[in-house]
Amino acid sequence: MEEVIERFLKYVKFDTQSDENSNTVPSTRKQLKLGERLVQELKGMGISADIDDKGYVMGYLPANTEEKVKAVGFIAHMDTSPDMSGEDVNPQFVENYDGEDIVLSKEKNIVLSPKDFPEMLSYTGKTLITTDGTTLLGADDKAGIAEIMTAISYIVKHPEIKHGKICIGFTPDEEIGRGADYFDVKKFGADVAYTVDGGEFGELECENFNAAGAKLVIHGRNVHPGSAKDKMINSISVAEEFMSLLPKNQVPEHTEGYEGFYHIVAFEGSVEETKLQYIIRDFSKVEFENKKKLMLNAVKFVNEKYGINVIDIDIKDQYYNMKEKIDEAKYVVDIAYKAMEKAQIKPLVRPIRGGTDGARLSFMGLPTPNLFTGGVNFHGKFEYIPTFAMEKAVEVIINIVELYKEK
Incomplete structure (x- = not known):
């Protein structure tokens, strides 16, 4: 099994649901447990990392080249949506999906069907990870976390990949609109960044809702x-x-x-x-x-x-809509576009009918477009993710790092 899948299955076992009615930071203490685990894993790779009292995880991989290369950041959020429980997530594998209905729960008669979600048919023949019909899956955004961590692990193990400073950030409370409230852009130290928090395979997003x-x-x-x-x-x-x-x-x-x-x-x-x-x-x-x-x-x-x-x-x-800020640094989108093409992915440049931490970070001086995770039907029991999309997301992150070196 690919490393990114192993990491994803491990992370979804952490219940990190945020709470919009809470006045604490983070809104739920249980988010800190995943944050602490991620710090341990980053340190295990030899990467300097910490988690602050508000639940923000930051890690830094120093440049391994003397050339002047922009510091690039990758960001994902640790919390899952308040819309549905993220406790006791029990992922199910559907290998070589045949285009038919997927029974998530026989006992509760819960079925994931292409009649309701026709985009499922585009994943015929692929392996899907689904819920068991009782919780959300947590691909939003634990798939993004797994993809970033896997890409960083690969880069560390392959020092022949020359790169500038790489900054890693994991935030709490994004699902309740507070993910960037206490994000220290100066401490993060990136010149540009990408949230890995999108959905469908190939999405590249540089504008979002107000x-x-x-x-x-x-x-x-x-x-x-x-x-x-x-x-x-x-x-x-x-x-x-x-x-x-x-x-x-x-x-x-x-x-x-x-x-x-x-x-x-x-x-x-x-x-x-x-x-x-x-x-x-x-x-x-x-x-x-x-x-x-x-x-x-x-x-x-x-x-x-x-x-x-x-x-x-x-x-x-x-x-607010990040477009006005991203347009001032259009090259960040151009590089992501090239990184997807290099991975033989047709980029789907489209607006986010939602938001990411990147929207607010862009207004805080850190241009931050959004990359796909591969997940579909976020925030509910019909959530699923194709495994190949997660593997390709890892490839895109690595390609972005290499392209900044070439820029």
Whole structure:
């Protein structure tokens, strides 16, 4: 079995789910366990590495050439999504995939089917790693971690590969939008970097959503329903009113490409109080601002209708489209493109309908486009990854290192 697969299977056994309701850094202490393990492994390769009290892992492989070569960094995140459990992950192998349905769990009748996910057919004949239907897989982003670690291990074992300084970074809490909050760019020391956090085989991404999160608290007035006329304010009903004011077609399930959306990710309610959580996304900065304004205006409308502040809202920006910063250092994308071609991969240059740590890092002065991991259907029980894609991702990382030497 290839080293990258062995590493991946080891890393997914660590439960590193982050928690957006936590105020600690990292949001969950269990992320530190994986971070500490990665530091041990890097040191075992002879690489200087440490983990700080906030959970950021950084390692450095010194240049082995006297030529002036840019310091290049590779970054992945350790946490998995709060959307589904990452505890007791039990990966399953499907060798020589035949293009038919894959039964993930007979007991629960959970099936991964090309009828629902037609892109599966492009992996016919390949080996796939899937979930067992009870957890997510964790390829986002433990596949990226495994690919970086394997590439670095290979470079260390092959000193004939001449390179500049290589910087390795693993972050906590990316899935809850905090991955770059305490990332020390100066300490990291890279001139350019790449997140290995993309999905489909061959993806190369240098633009992403502008992103914000919105939290709403709706205050009701609970009165016995037998005498509630003109007295009760049912916060659940108010929530429905508010939701009806947002464009029904601007949701993830009805958008694609460069189209933005409003996405409700949590709803918890009773007559007395209801809490809503939304994420707001758009590639266009203008449309992004318009979406936030529309949501604020909807709150204002409802509050004016009831004559009181029945809804409180808090909107916070999370990250911005990296394109304007990447365009200033276009060569970082060009080198990644060449690295993929060198690995006989057709690059799929496309926008990220999401975000990565690289988006914020690019605005912090470190141009950081995003490379594929090979994973598909992140954040849920239908997640899977073709093993060949992971092996190719390792090759691309090594090629990038070599190309900077040649630049």
